[in-house]
Amino acid sequence: MSRIGVFVCHCGENIGRTVDCMRVAESAKALPGVVHSCDYKYMCSDPGQNMIRQAIREQHLDGVVVAACSPAMHEPTFRRATSGEGLNPFRCEMVNVREHCSWVHEDREEATRKASDLVRMMCEKVKRNEDLFPIKVKMTRRALVIGGGIAGIQAALDLANSGIPVVMVEREPSIGGHMSQLSETFPTLDCSQCILTPRMVEVAQHPLITLHTYSEVEGMLGYIGNFKVTVRKKARSVDITKCTGCGICQQKCPQKKLPSSFDAGLGKRTAIYIPFPQAVPNKPVIDRANCTYYKNGKCAVCKKFCGPDAIVFDQEDEIITEEVGAVVLAIGYQLYKIGEPEAGLRGYPEYGGGKLADVIDGLQFERLASASGPTGGEIRRPSDGKIPKTVVFLQCIGSRDKSKGMEYCSKICCMYTAKHALLYKHKVHDGQATVFYMDVRASGKGYDEFVRRAVEEDEVLYLRGRVSRMYEDAGQIVVSGVDTLSSRPMEIRADLVVLATAIRPQPDARKLAQHFGVGYDHDGFYSEAHPKLRPVEAAAAGIFLAGACQGPKDIPEAVAQASAAASKVQVLFSKEILEREPIVARVNEATCAGCFACKEVCAYGAVEVFEIRDRQGRLLRKVARVNEGVCNGCGTCQATCPSKSLELSGYTDEQVFAQIAALQP
Amino acid sequence: MVRFSYFPGCSLHSTAREFDESIRAISKVLDIELREIDDWCCCGATPAHALDPEAATILGLWNLSHAARGGDEPVLTGCASCFSRLRAVREEMDAAPSHLDGARARLGLAEDPRVDVIHLAQLLARPDIVEKIKESLRRPLTGLKVACYYGCLLTRPRGERAVDDTEDPRILENLVQMVGAEAVDWPLRLDCCGASMAMPRPDLVHELSGKILMKAHERGAQAMVVACPLCHSNLDFQQAAILRERGADFKLPVLYLSQLVGLALGIPAAELGIQRHFVPVPVDQLIPAGEENRV
Numbered sequence: 035m036s037r038i039g040v041f042v043c044h045c046g047e048n049i050g051r052t053v054d055c056m057r058v059a060e061s062a063k064a065l066p067g068v069v070h071s072c073d074y075k076y077m078c079s080d081p082g083q084n085m086i087r088q089a090i091r092e093q094h095l096d097g098v099v100v101a102a103c104s105p106a107m108h109e110p111t112f113r114r115a116t117s118g119e120g121l122n123p124f125r126c127e128m129v130n131v132r133e134h135c136s137w138v139h140e141d142r143e144e145a146t147r148k149a150s151d152l153v154r155m156m157c158e159k160v161k162r163n164e165d166l167f168p169i170k171v172k173m174t175r176r177a178l179v180i181g182g183g184i185a186g187i188q189a190a191l192d193l194a195n196s197g198i199p200v201v202m203v204e205r206e207p208s209i210g211g212h213m214s215q216l217s218e219t220f221p222t223l224d225c226s227q228c229i230l231t232p233r234m235v236e237v238a239q240h241p242l243i244t245l246h247t248y249s250e251v252e253g254m255l256g257y258i259g260n261f262k263v264t265v266r267k268k269a270r271s272v273d274i275t276k277c278t279g280c281g282i283c284q285q286k287c288p289q290k291k292l293p294s295s296f297d298a299g300l301g302k303r304t305a306i307y308i309p310f311p312q313a314v315p316n317k318p319v320i321d322r323a324n325c326t327y328y329k330n331g332k333c334a335v336c337k338k339f340c341g342p343d344a345i346v347f348d349q350e351d352e353i354i355t356e357e358v359g360a361v362v363l364a365i366g367y368q369l370y371k372i373g374e375p376e377a378g379l380r381g382y383p384e385y386g387g388g389k390l391a392d393v394i395d396g397l398q399f400e401r402l403a404s405a406s407g408p409t410g411g412e413i414r415r416p417s418d419g420k421i422p423k424t425v426v427f428l429q430c431i432g433s434r435d436k437s438k439g440m441e442y443c444s445k446i447c448c449m450y451t452a453k454h455a456l457l458y459k460h461k462v463h464d465g466q467a468t469v470f471y472m473d474v475r476a477s478g479k480g481y482d483e484f485v486r487r488a489v490e491e492d493e494v495l496y497l498r499g500r501v502s503r504m505y506e507d508a509g510q511i512v513v514s515g516v517d518t519l520s521s522r523p524m525e526i527r528a529d530l531v532v533l534a535t536a537i538r539p540q541p542d543a544r545k546l547a548q549h550f551g552v553g554y555d556h557d558g559f560y561s562e563a564h565p566k567l568r569p570v571e572a573a574a575a576g577i578f579l580a581g582a583c584q585g586p587k588d589i590p591e592a593v594a595q596a597s598a599a600a601s602k603v604q605v606l607f608s609k610e611i612l613e614r615e616p617i618v619a620r621v622n623e624a625t626c627a628g629c630f631a632c633k634e635v636c637a638y639g640a641v642e643v644f645e646i647r648d649r650q651g652r653l654l655r656k657v658a659r660v661n662e663g664v665c666n667g668c669g670t671c672q673a674t675c676p677s678k679s680l681e682l683s684g685y686t687d688e689q690v691f692a693q694i695a696a697l698q699p
Numbered sequence: 700m701v702r703f704s705y706f707p708g709c710s711l712h713s714t715a716r717e718f719d720e721s722i723r724a725i726s727k728v729l730d731i732e733l734r735e736i737d738d739w740c741c742c743g744a745t746p747a748h749a750l751d752p753e754a755a756t757i758l759g760l761w762n763l764s765h766a767a768r769g770g771d772e773p774v775l776t777g778c779a780s781c782f783s784r785l786r787a788v789r790e791e792m793d794a795a796p797s798h799l800d801g802a803r804a805r806l807g808l809a810e811d812p813r814v815d816v817i818h819l820a821q822l823l824a825r826p827d828i829v830e831k832i833k834e835s836l837r838r839p840l841t842g843l844k845v846a847c848y849y850g851c852l853l854t855r856p857r858g859e860r861a862v863d864d865t866e867d868p869r870i871l872e873n874l875v876q877m878v879g880a881e882a883v884d885w886p887l888r889l890d891c892c893g894a895s896m897a898m899p900r901p902d903l904v905h906e907l908s909g910k911i912l913m914k915a916h917e918r919g920a921q922a923m924v925v926a927c928p929l930c931h932s933n934l935d936f937q938q939a940a941i942l943r944e945r946g947a948d949f950k951l952p953v954l955y956l957s958q959l960v961g962l963a964l965g966i967p968a969a970e971l972g973i974q975r976h977f978v979p980v981p982v983d984q985l986i987p988a989g990e991e992n993r994v
Contacts (some may be wrong), residue, residue: 382866383864383867384864384866384867384889387867503886503889503890505887506886507886507888511888
């Protein structure tokens with residue numbers, strides 16, 4: 035006969051107000067197998083926990099049922115108390131009478147009855163609980179950071195500085211990400227390059243960081259603590275061990291008119307190029323699609339002039355495998371394009387559909403305003419290089435617009451638009467800056483002050499309203515919209531228009547997420563395991579998120595999240611051996627028919643094919659086996675298995691059916 | 700032979716007779732049979748749908764149910780406003796707003812008359828009709844520079860079944876090119892002409908339609924093509940007064956799309972009602988001579 039203790043918590047008034055906790059405890063006393071039952075105001079407090087421990091000790095309990103808040107909140111607390119008395123912690127279960135009862139019901143009588151029912155059900159389960167022991171997995175204490183923008187850099191440096199070896203993979207020829215393209219940063223206006231480039235150098239020089247630039251992740255095998263990641267190191271056509279970064283190849287390359295993606299298409303670069311002077315590594319790469327040598331076998335001017343003979347035209351992509359124990363995804367974002375939107379999104383033909391030269395996006399304005407940009411920091415418009423005297427800034431382009439396919443707020447645009455308008459006024463004193471906005475969301479530290487400064491000190495004109503159409507007329511852009519505060523239609527003839535276009539996930543974000551078993555929302559931003567309590571972890575164990583790949587973020591937030599992700603990796607790596615909750619599926623190999631329906635449905639790739647052989651090595655049959663390191667205990671396989679050969683430990687069919695049966699009167 | 704229930708609407712029987720005449724004329728050449736809806740009434744445009752959505756729905760239901768009584772062919776309209784109203788009521792049958800039941804009850808209808816509603820521009824863009832137009836071209840409008848003017852209602856209601864993209868329609872441009880003319884690139888093709896404000900606020904119409912006329916002329920248009928009698932009234936009937944106010948001394952002929960197609964098919968101008976416009980259309984100066992296609 036079981037010896038179960040029932041402990042009903044009032045949670046202050048949270049539960050006690052709606053549920054008669056004393057009556058719940060009283061009714062539990064009559065349940066078969068229950069030898070102790072009591073209630074208390076705060077069961078999670080020290081005296082509360084002591085009540086549980088004392089009962090285990092004195093009543094020789096073999097099962098504990100705590101009717102209180104959510105197990106997500108206090109299951110570890112009560113299981114710790116249970117194991118403190120030498121009882122297996124998995125013999126302690128919680129009944130959620132707060133979220134499932136008191137918070138959702140008003141009628142005290144009914145809520146109390148429901149709470150008693152839930153307690154009765156859980157007692158039936160606990161009677162069938164078994165001792166379970168944490169799964170121990172060995173770990174490779176080395177982390178992979180994907181993406182070399184500010185989030186990736188921060189995560190990598192935090193990890194490396196705490197002694198954890200890091201592999202960083204960056205797709206572009208240089209690390210630095212979007213932040214390296216920015217001019218000044220809000221709200222303090224420090225120079226983006228000045229605060230970023232030293233961090234980039236630190237990454238390159240750190241003895242614990244292995245940097246793969248111009249490289250992409252192609253696949254992943256394994257599980258938490260034991261990932262094997264395939265990385266394609268794309269051929270740079272340059273031997274970077276020989277290259278000194280002198281830059282003569284760039285000077286001599288005759289192909290000089292290619293659009294520079296670093297300058298957001300506003301500047302030009304050569305076919306062999308270092309993306310920007312402060313690049314890390316400061317080594318060039320040949321853009322094979324546009325290089326004359328690769329097109330028709332002639333030219334090779336760069337090779338002729340290269341002193342250390344570092345040009346290797348026949349260099350091939352290299353595939354390498356990195357073994358790591360944790361992965362930080364920090365792949366950043368791209369900007370929505372009004373002319374060529376992604377599938378499922380609509381563009382803005384009403385704004386010229388990307389064909390008007392003097393209608394640019396935020397990153398292009400950053401390059402115009404940047405001292406390292408194509409105009410040396412002077413605001414000159416793309417079409418004719420003139421200094422624009424009237425600039426109109428439009429916020430929420432794509433963002434917060436269901437009809438364009440994006441309902442979310444891109445979050446950073448209110449601030450960078452204020453910054454753009456202010457920088458413009460600082461550079462063109464007699465210019466007029468006008469901002470069309472929906473509402474100004476400036477909720478960070480010092481943010482609203484910054485926007486007010488743009489309005490009050492720099493006389494930026496803020497108009498609340500939308501722009502319906504834009505077209506080119508006599509060398510200007512006619513911007514027609516509405517000022518909804520004065521209810522007047524507005525028509526402004528602008529020299530330059532800057533669109534605060536939406537933040538979008540990277541084009542291949544979904545593909546990468548699929549490699550790592552990471553979820554994403556319908557916009558393609560990566561999903562965190564819990565929006566409040568686990569904001570930097572992916573649902574897949576061992577994968578962490580940092581920066582704008584999880585949702586639009588400004589620099590301080592991306593950095594904070596990156597440091598948080600790094601510290602989560604540190605927690606994971608703080609032990610020699612990884613312990614995981616034993617709530618995993620187990621296969622009864624005697625009855626498994628080897629249909630592998632479980633393998634089909636497993637979202638985590640935890641089911642493996644195991645071959646049963648006799649002593650001579652002859653294959654007898656194939657059965658499913660669950661890799662305990664990978665299994666997340668979701669139970670899908672259990673529900674799928676036609677021969678009932680899979681059971682989720684702690685949630686066996688017997689336990690669940692006993693619970694359901696207990697509900698029947 | 701393709702068949703349609705034809706909904707002319709009030710304008711096409713009065714101020715826009717030439718729209719009606721030209722639709723009937725090109726239909727003969729293009730082998731389209733039009734059966735005018737028996738006992739049709741007002742489509743429910745501006746006054747009704749601005750003041751009383753149920754009244755607007757009742758009017759639309761009346762027309763669609765009469766169309767359905769004659770057969771299940773789609774309803775064809777020329778007027779952009781009629782199209783917009785009838786299409787909106789057709790879509791209400793799927794969205795089922797609360798006033799729809801009341802409207803149906805008022806008309807004693809057991810079920811919704813689920814006939815399709817299409818606009819002439821959609822018909823002229825249908826692959827089979829496009830083929831037919833190409834075969835029947837007798838007087839291609841070579842060299843004619845046309846400003847396509849959509850106004851507001853042709854591309855509404857928006858959505859999957861709209862005539863074309865609300866912000867970037869190409870259907871009229873495609874039509875203009877198909878009949879051998881050139882569509883000029885100009886920015887105000889979707890702007891408001893002032894619509895029924897011609898009565899209470901003629902100054903507004905003068906300003907809005909004035910901008911449209913000036914811009915089309917500035918971008919080199921020799922003619923404008925429209926699909927709405929109200930737009931036509933503002934841009935044609937009011938044109939002389941508008942341009943006089945602005946001190947401009949050009950004349951911009953404004954044609955219905957059916958007239959443009961009719962000319963290209965070689966139908967004599969008189970059969971297309973072109974002489975009814977206030978701004979004269981010097982057909983022989985605008986387009987090269989071609990074969991006549993008298994039906």
